[in-house]
Structure formats: structure tokens, C-alpha cells
Amino acid sequence: MSSNLTLEAKLAYQRYLDANGIDARIQYLQEFLSEVPKHKATEKIVALNKTKLSKLKAEKETIELRKKALSAGSEDPFAVKREPHTIQVMMISDLMDKGQGVGKSTLLKNLTGESSVKPGIYTPEPKVGIYDWEHVKFQVIEMPSLQNSLNLSKILASIRNTDILTILLDLSQNPLVQFNNIVSLLTDHNIFLNRAPPNIKIERTGSGGIQLFFHSKEAKKSENMSEFILEMVKAYGLQNATIKIYEEVTVETLEMAFNRKSVYKPAIILATKADVANTKKNYELFKKKASSVISTPFEILPVAVIYSSTGEQIRKGMDHFGEKILQHLNLMRVYTKSKKGVAEKPLVVPYESTIGDVALKIHKDLYHAFKFAYVYRVKGNHSTTRIRTGLNFLVQEDDVIEIFSRF
Ligand SMILES: Nc1nc2c(ncn2[C@@H]2O[C@H](COP(=O)(O)OP(=O)(O)OP(=O)(O)O)[C@@H](O)[C@H]2O)c(=O)[nH]1
Ligand SMILES: [Mg+2]
Structure with a gap:
């Protein structure tokens, strides 16, 4: 890949190369093309990749037409397809x-x-x-x-x-x-x-029968239910297992924990x-x-x-x-910052995510070549602080994150 390209363009191209499936390949190739600076030194790259893009789009059309023809009349309306990134x-x-x-x-x-x-x-x-x-x-x-x-x-x-x-x-x-x-x-x-699921861990073992452990003060309140728990374990189908209990249990929570279908x-x-x-x-x-x-x-x-x-x-x-x-899903929004400014679209990440998690979510190369990051965080008095961080820094809702890499 030409050295005339920006880091963003190189990352987009790598994503295109790594992508699985035609939709992702089209998306990343389009992203790559929008990132490439347009001048004499890059015109060949642009043209080549525009051609690749149009070929991919034509392939996609053929696949879709074929799918439609095949599934005509047989599609199950109850099998709703999950929309990616939603x-x-x-x-x-x-x-x-x-x-x-x-x-x-x-x-x-x-x-x-x-x-x-x-x-x-x-x-x-x-x-x-x-x-x-x-x-x-x-x-x-x-x-x-x-x-x-x-x-x-x-x-x-x-x-x-x-x-x-x-x-x-x-x-x-x-x-x-x-x-x-x-x-x-x-x-x-x-x-x-x-x-949350009941805090009970069921671990199958090779021998030794069933071992029960009550691992907290709360859990110990249920020691009088040991016999019932042993029966539940047998009903669950285990002869040899370690059961670790971390909370006070009831018949109801035991039923949940020992039901393979519980969600x-x-x-x-x-x-x-x-x-x-x-x-x-x-x-x-x-x-x-x-x-x-x-x-x-x-x-x-x-x-x-x-x-x-x-x-x-x-x-x-x-x-x-x-x-x-x-x-409710323990998710929060953070924003990435690049030379082009702060992205309008947030990254949605789980609570307790680190800068490393954010880098990985953007691209694995960014994680591997990570040098440091700046986190811009709004404080209680509305002023923004800039914090220089490593991979293990915990991010917070609304943080703006600028990651620097070694290439
Ligand atoms: N006053 C009022 N009526 C509403 C409201 N939302 C829906 N309706 C009325 O309630 C009726 C049913 O609405 P739908 O949206 O079709 O309800 P649904 O849950 O999709 O119904 P099903 O698909 O039959 O289960 C319609 O006549 C709506 O106009 C509301 O916020 N206020
Ligand atoms: Mg309806």
C-alpha cells in the first residue's frame, strides 16, 4: 500500500482486507475510498479500487436476486434477521x-x-x-x-x-x-x-460425588437447604460436581439456576x-x-x-x-477524535470498558500499535480536562478519545 495514504485510509483498507462477507467488504472499501486524499499520486489507487467496488456491488446484486428467487414464498416471517450494529x-x-x-x-x-x-x-x-x-x-x-x-x-x-x-x-x-x-x-x-442469574456456579467434575460450598455470609443462611440442593443437582443430571453458592437461595432461585432453559x-x-x-x-x-x-x-x-x-x-x-x-444493557456512549475532529456517531461500549477495549472495537491493528491516548473529559464545573492514558484506563460515558499509534 502506498505511503501517500493517511493512517485512516490504511486502517480502512485493512478492514476491507479482513472483512467477511460482501456487505462488509463493500462498506469498508467505500470508507477507504472516502479516506484517500484525491490527487495525482493516488489516482491509480482510487481507480483500481472503484473498479473493485463496482464489481463487488454487481456480485451483491446477483446474490440478492438469486436469494429472492430461491426463497420466494418460503420465507418465515417469524425469523427476523438481526440487523448488524444495532x-x-x-x-x-x-x-x-x-x-x-x-x-x-x-x-x-x-x-x-x-x-x-x-x-x-x-x-x-x-x-x-x-x-x-x-x-x-x-x-x-x-x-x-x-x-x-x-x-x-x-x-x-x-x-x-x-x-x-x-x-x-x-x-x-x-x-x-x-x-x-x-x-x-x-x-x-x-x-x-x-x-441477574442466581449467583450459583455449577462445575462438573470427574469424580468425588457432589461437593457443596457456601461462599459468603449470605450464602451460609441457606446451609439448611443442603439436602434439597443435592437433590436438585441429581435431578439436573450430575453425579460428580462442585456447586459454589454465593448468595442466599430460595427454591425459586434454585429452580432457575438448575434449569438449562433459563434466560x-x-x-x-x-x-x-x-x-x-x-x-x-x-x-x-x-x-x-x-x-x-x-x-x-x-x-x-x-x-x-x-x-x-x-x-x-x-x-x-x-x-x-x-x-x-x-x-438497562449497561452500555454507554463514547466518542472518538481524529484529525478530522470528534466523530458525530458514538461508539457504544459496556460499562467498565478500558481504552484497550475501545481501541479493539475500532480496529485490532490500532490496539496492537497503540502508543497512548488522550481522554477529554468534562468535569462537574463543565471544564474539559485532557488525560493522557494507557490501555488500562477506564472510560466514562461521553468521554472523547483520541488514540495515537506507532505507525
Ligand atoms: N388515544 C390513544 N390511542 C392510541 C394510542 N396508541 C394507539 N392507539 C390506538 O389504539 C388502537 C390500536 O393500536 P395499534 O398500534 O394497532 O396496536 P397494536 O398493539 O399494534 O395492536 P395489535 O397489532 O392488534 O396487537 C388504534 O386504534 C390506535 O389508534 C395512544 O397513544 N393514544
Ligand atoms: Mg400491531
Whole structure:
């Protein structure tokens, strides 16, 4: 590769070479082309790579046409494809008695502008849209109402695989009943909401029977359940194992821990139609009583999609939706800085990420050739400090990060 190229261009080219799949190759080659400075010394590189790009695009078109022809009529609408680089948010609701939905399609259409969504008409199959919030993308999926047993197993399989659930409860009808129905159904299928897995480690061993260890003061409170735990381990199918318990357990948490199908999902409640008269008291009552259905804490956002006098749609109560989703997933936003300035699009990284994690997320070469980084951080008094850091420095939400490499 020519030495006339900038570091950004070289990185983009390396990403193109490393890329798997035609979409990624196209994307990175386009990025490379936009990074190459356009002058006499680079014109050949540009031309060569533009040709490669057009060939790739033609190949992609052929592949897509072939796929379409093959799958015509056989595609399963319940097998929603995960959109890369997005956070998947799944909308679920109870099946309503009065035949009117809780407002999933209305909200999906409003958030994403997806034209195939038809509010007011029952949605029998998943509908998908992309919600773009401050340059973070969410793939929002409306699932048909639960208790529609026809496709329930497919819906549950999707729920098990999604990143976060939004439970939509219609405030104009009894939200507590809807919540109870949904939580019971999910619990019956070993899907547990807003809680960490029980802190119990099950390690298979070659011999020695079953060894139980209670590893904390809290855990020791459950020593009187040893016999039951041993039975659970046998029922689980282990003859030789070490079981390490780090918390006070109950029959319920043991059941969760020894069920191979248990999954743990974050969830937020969207209490819909908050504009309808007299729903405020339903909302207040629900807030008070929700803990009788499930003891783990829930975020409850009262929301509504209403119309202005000029007929324009106005969304209420969702201003912090994107933020809340990131919080529930323990994710935060940081921004990279290069010669071109601070990137508009954030990098979304887990809490407790280090500069090393950020470098790796950008590109593995940047991590391996890492020299140092500057972190620009806004302090309480709104002034910005510049911190020189190594790979192990912990980043915080909203940090601006400039990484310097050895090449
Ligand atoms: N007043 C009011 N009505 C709403 C709101 N959101 C939805 N509706 C109405 O509720 C009805 C059902 O809305 P949908 O968005 O189709 O509900 P859904 O959950 O997609 O319904 P299904 O797909 O049948 O499960 C429609 O008539 C909407 O106009 C809201 O915020 N306020
Ligand atoms: Mg719908």
C-alpha cells in the first residue's frame, strides 16, 4: 500500500482486507475510498479500487436476486434477521379482550417511520423498523400479541434471543392484569425479567460425588437447604460436581439456576395511551401494585402518540427511551477524535470498558500499535480536562478519545 495514504485510509483498507462477507467488504472499501486524499499520486489507487467496488456491488446484486428467487414464498416471517450494529428491542403485549391493540404498531411506526406498519389493524406477524436515536441505531420489532398460541413458540424463541424487551401495557384497560398475564407466561417458559442469574456456579467434575460450598455470609443462611440442593443437582443430571453458592437461595432461585432453559432479559414497561381520560389513576395504581406481580424493579414510562390541531403526530414520554435502553444493557456512549475532529456517531461500549477495549472495537491493528491516548473529559464545573492514558484506563460515558499509534 502506498505511503501517500493517511493512517485512516490504511486502517480502512485493512478492514476491507479482513472483512467477511460482501456487505462488509463493500462498506469498508467505500470508507477507504472516502479516506484517500484525491490527487495525482493516488489516482491509480482510487481507480483500481472503484473498479473493485463496482464489481463487488454487481456480485451483491446477483446474490440478492438469486436469494429472492430461491426463497420466494418460503420465507418465515417469524425469523427476523438481526440487523448488524444495532441494539434489538422487542415490543410485546398481552392479547386484548376488546380486540383493540395496546398501541405497538402506532409507536413502531412513529419511532421508525416504517411504512409497511399498519396501526389499527391486528399485526399477525413480526414487523421491524430502525429507530435512530442520537446516531445510535435500534432494531425495533413488534411481536404479535402473546397468548396467540398459533405462533407462540416462535415468538418465545425470538424473545429469548433479543437484547431487551419492551412490555406495552394499555393504560385504558387494566394494566395489572396484562402485566400479570405476560409475566406468568414468560416465567412458565423460563424467561426471567430484570434480574441477574442466581449467583450459583455449577462445575462438573470427574469424580468425588457432589461437593457443596457456601461462599459468603449470605450464602451460609441457606446451609439448611443442603439436602434439597443435592437433590436438585441429581435431578439436573450430575453425579460428580462442585456447586459454589454465593448468595442466599430460595427454591425459586434454585429452580432457575438448575434449569438449562433459563434466560434473563432486561425489560422496560411502556404504559400506552396515557392521553386517554382517566388513565392517570390506572397508572398510579399500577406503579404501586406492579411489585405484587414481580419483585424486581421495573422502569415504567407512560407514553402516548397524539395528534396536534394540524393533524401532526406527537410522541409523548419517550424522550429518554434510547438512554434508558442503553442503561438497562449497561452500555454507554463514547466518542472518538481524529484529525478530522470528534466523530458525530458514538461508539457504544459496556460499562467498565478500558481504552484497550475501545481501541479493539475500532480496529485490532490500532490496539496492537497503540502508543497512548488522550481522554477529554468534562468535569462537574463543565471544564474539559485532557488525560493522557494507557490501555488500562477506564472510560466514562461521553468521554472523547483520541488514540495515537506507532505507525
Ligand atoms: N388515544 C390513544 N390511542 C392510541 C394510542 N396508541 C394507539 N392507539 C390506538 O389504539 C388502537 C390500536 O393500536 P395499534 O398500534 O394497532 O396496536 P397494536 O398493539 O399494534 O395492536 P395489535 O397489532 O392488534 O396487537 C388504534 O386504534 C390506535 O389508534 C395512544 O397513544 N393514544
Ligand atoms: Mg400491531
